Amino acid sequence: MTDIVWHQHEIDQAARGRQKNQNPVLLWFTGLSGSGKSTLAGALEHALFEAGFHTYLLDGDNVRHGLCKDLGFSLDDRDENLRRVGEVAKLMVDAGLVVLSAFISPTRAERERVRGLFPEGKFIEVHVSTPLSVCESRDPKGLYAKARKGEIANFTGISSPYEDPDAAELTIDTSKGDLATQVQALVDYLSALQVIDGEKMVAGLGI
Numbered sequence: 001m002t003d004i005v006w007h008q009h010e011i012d013q014a015a016r017g018r019q020k021n022q023n024p025v026l027l028w029f030t031g032l033s034g035s036g037k038s039t040l041a042g043a044l045e046h047a048l049f050e051a052g053f054h055t056y057l058l059d060g061d062n063v064r065h066g067l068c069k070d071l072g073f074s075l076d077d078r079d080e081n082l083r084r085v086g087e088v089a090k091l092m093v094d095a096g097l098v099v100l101s102a103f104i105s106p107t108r109a110e111r112e113r114v115r116g117l118f119p120e121g122k123f124i125e126v127h128v129s130t131p132l133s134v135c136e137s138r139d140p141k142g143l144y145a146k147a148r149k150g151e152i153a154n155f156t157g158i159s160s161p162y163e164d165p166d167a168a169e170l171t172i173d174t175s176k177g178d179l180a181t182q183v184q185a186l187v188d189y190l191s192a193l194q195v196i197d198g199e200k201m202v203a204g205l206g207i
């Protein structure tokens, strides 16, 4: 590795962001299975896309069909899953995009490692803090029932740990309030940070 030297290209992240009228960042949604990560990230992406912003949503279930299909759910495999996703997200932010990611990402160390890939302010951690009891009662994929019966090993919240973030930029419990209000809170945060120009958002957010 010592013989490999970084090549600084002329077109950089700031230039790509300017071209797209946005300030590229990574919004990292973390929380239990069924907490609402994909729903929230998907609704926010929809609202941003409708307003003309340039986005990409990286979703755990989807990434595990390709880039990470060789990985399971041991803590080591999750670590490698999130290492790869962090690096891919970094490239996408560098490409000028507002990147959203929806991964359980159960440990503080994994999330802090991804945060460490970005300058201050570019990694926005969103803790989807919906309680385990609510996630388990939703059980949209029937996975909690299988985990309780011992048919799935290492299931987050049941037989594998989830560590709550200490200092997430935002915390959203989807068992309270409605989706439109939650998405509006995210949009307001991005506008305040000048990631996007909030004036461009379409009324109703497309929800």
Ligand SMILES: Nc1ncnc2c1ncn2[C@@H]1O[C@H](COP(=O)(O)OS(=O)(=O)O)[C@@H](OP(=O)(O)O)[C@H]1O
Pocket (backbone or CB within 6 Å): 032, 033, 034, 038, 060, 061, 064, 073, 077, 078, 079, 081, 082, 102, 103, 104, 105, 106, 141, 143, 152, 153, 154, 155, 156
């Ligand atoms: N053992 C176990 N534990 C947790 N989740 C499981 C497991 N097995 C399969 N699934 C399904 O995989 C989705 C989570 O994948 P992630 O890549 O987000 O997980 S991780 O960040 O690497 O921990 C998760 O998706 P979400 O429900 O969208 O969170 C589950 O559908």
Ligand SMILES: Nc1ncnc2c1ncn2[C@@H]1O[C@H](COP(=O)(O)OP(=O)(O)O)[C@@H](O)[C@H]1O
Pocket (backbone or CB within 6 Å): 031, 032, 033, 034, 035, 036, 037, 038, 039, 040, 102, 138, 140, 174, 175, 177, 178, 179, 182
């Ligand atoms: N903001 C929300 N408000 C109310 N219910 C929600 C919300 N987001 C998700 N849900 C419910 O929770 C279930 C799981 O959501 P999902 O986004 O798939 O979670 P995750 O990606 O964290 O596994 C959905 O099928 C839906 O019924």
